[in-house]
Amino acid sequence: MQVFKFGGASLKDAENIKNVADIIDKYKSDIGFVVISALGKTTNALEMVINLYVNKNDFYIGAVKTLIESHLDICKDLFKNEDFTNVEQKLNSFQDAILDFLGTNTNNTYTFIYDQIVPYGELLSSTIVGEYLTSKSIKNEWIDARTIICTDSNYTEAKVDFEASIPKIKALLKTNEIKVTQGFIAKNNDGYTTTLGREGSDYTAAVISYCIDASKMVIWKDVPAVLNADPRIFKDTITLPKLSYREAIEMTYYGAQVIHPKTIKPLQNKQIPLHVKSFIDKDSIGTIIGGNDEENYISYPPIIVYKTNQVLVSISVKDFSFIAEENLSTIFKCFSNHGLRMNMTHSGAISFSACIENKMERIKSLVLALSNDFEVKYNESLELLTIRHYTQEKIDELTKNKNILLTHKTRTTIQILMRNEE
Ligand code: ASP
Numbered sequence: 001m002q003v004f005k006f007g008g009a010s011l012k013d014a015e016n017i018k019n020v021a022d023i024i025d026k027y028k029s030d031i032g033f034v035v036i037s038a039l040g041k042t043t044n045a046l047e048m049v050i051n052l053y054v055n056k057n058d059f060y061i062g063a064v065k066t067l068i069e070s071h072l073d074i075c076k077d078l079f080k081n082e083d084f085t086n087v088e089q090k091l092n093s094f095q096d097a098i099l100d101f102l103g104t105n106t107n108n109t110y111t112f113i114y115d116q117i118v119p120y121g122e123l124l125s126s127t128i129v130g131e132y133l134t135s136k137s138i139k140n141e142w143i144d145a146r147t148i149i150c151t152d153s154n155y156t157e158a159k160v161d162f163e164a165s166i167p168k169i170k171a172l173l174k175t176n177e178i179k180v181t182q183g184f185i186a187k188n189n190d191g192y193t194t195t196l197g198r199e200g201s202d203y204t205a206a207v208i209s210y211c212i213d214a215s216k217m218v219i220w221k222d223v224p225a226v227l228n229a230d231p232r233i234f235k236d237t238i239t240l241p242k243l244s245y246r247e248a249i250e251m252t253y254y255g256a257q258v259i260h261p262k263t264i265k266p267l268q269n270k271q272i273p274l275h276v277k278s279f280i281d282k283d284s285i286g287t288i289i290g291g292n293d294e295e296n297y298i299s300y301p302p303i304i305v306y307k308t309n310q311v312l313v314s315i316s317v318k319d320f321s322f323i324a325e326e327n328l329s330t331i332f333k334c335f336s337n338h339g340l341r342m343n344m345t346h347s348g349a350i351s352f353s354a355c356i357e358n359k360m361e362r363i364k365s366l367v368l369a370l371s372n373d374f375e376v377k378y379n380e381s382l383e384l385l386t387i388r389h390y391t392q393e394k395i396d397e398l399t400k401n402k403n404i405l406l407t408h409k410t411r412t413t414i415q416i417l418m419r420n421e422e
């Protein structure tokens, strides 16, 4: 039994939703679950709603209505007569629920509010897809993911409680209709909605695949397969027909955006293959992720991950003592408390540097927190290039006209922090 996941791009308009239904129809005898993300850029639009709301700007009400309108516009191209009225009612009741919550909420915690509102993107999209499948006589059961995926209360980055979720997910296998559910959203022990981190729908599909021992998980995307570099930045990209779990984890760890980084582990634990396939060019083979490199005789071309807008934070001890373990542990804790992930680090005798994303508010607060004990400086507008399976030729090509600030090299991976030459 397979688990399919469709992302926002595959659902951005009526034409695309029809295409998704065709795909589901074609494979329906072998699909257990279909996991749906929010349509197009809905999550960003809901984040805007929350920002207006927390800034006490009543325009949030209009923004919610506009968002529901845009979903209804898509429905007009998908449904007729009473089918449309039925969906319209459901969508309007989601609108009422959003406005009710925001109108009566007394909790000021941003992450809590975020998790009560942003999930409506997935609730709306999965309702439209489920109803559309029904109107096409493709039998399905709409499942509220919050009744099956249990998490802790770490709002916006909640951790899945597998033990609690497994029996709930497995219980659904009693009927053999396709289950249509939402990615990204879940529920905590207090009964509140939680989310699993931006782009977390891939991870939901992997959690479900793990819990039901799926034969395969398929992510349907708007790229023909996993490529060795981001085609929006690099020309002449190469398709990777096969990737080991290890390579996929490494790629996503360094920042390749093709799959959510947490997706691979649950699949690897149960040796469930992950197929990344194009929803546009349905006959292209895509990429199969599974196994390990040795047994599959996989060899890779250079795989490139390129990140801009990086900041190098350099931290030195003030008294010329060594920056030993104790200092490092204080520094690491401080980064973690500020939600700043280190993309590359370097440690010297009296200083330590870390390359991080440019989240300026957090960086300023980090600098303040460290400034009692350390001297802290930072450098902005840097680029971080990571090449797995590098060749000297590739390194030379990609570092041409660049000033290199820091290099870190292992047998398989090179990371280069650089900026354009002035
Ligand atoms: N809709 C959520 C997001 O855009 C989750 C997802 O797409 O996977 O982050």
Ligand code: MG
Pocket: 007, 008, 009, 037, 038, 199
């Ligand atoms: Mg998405």
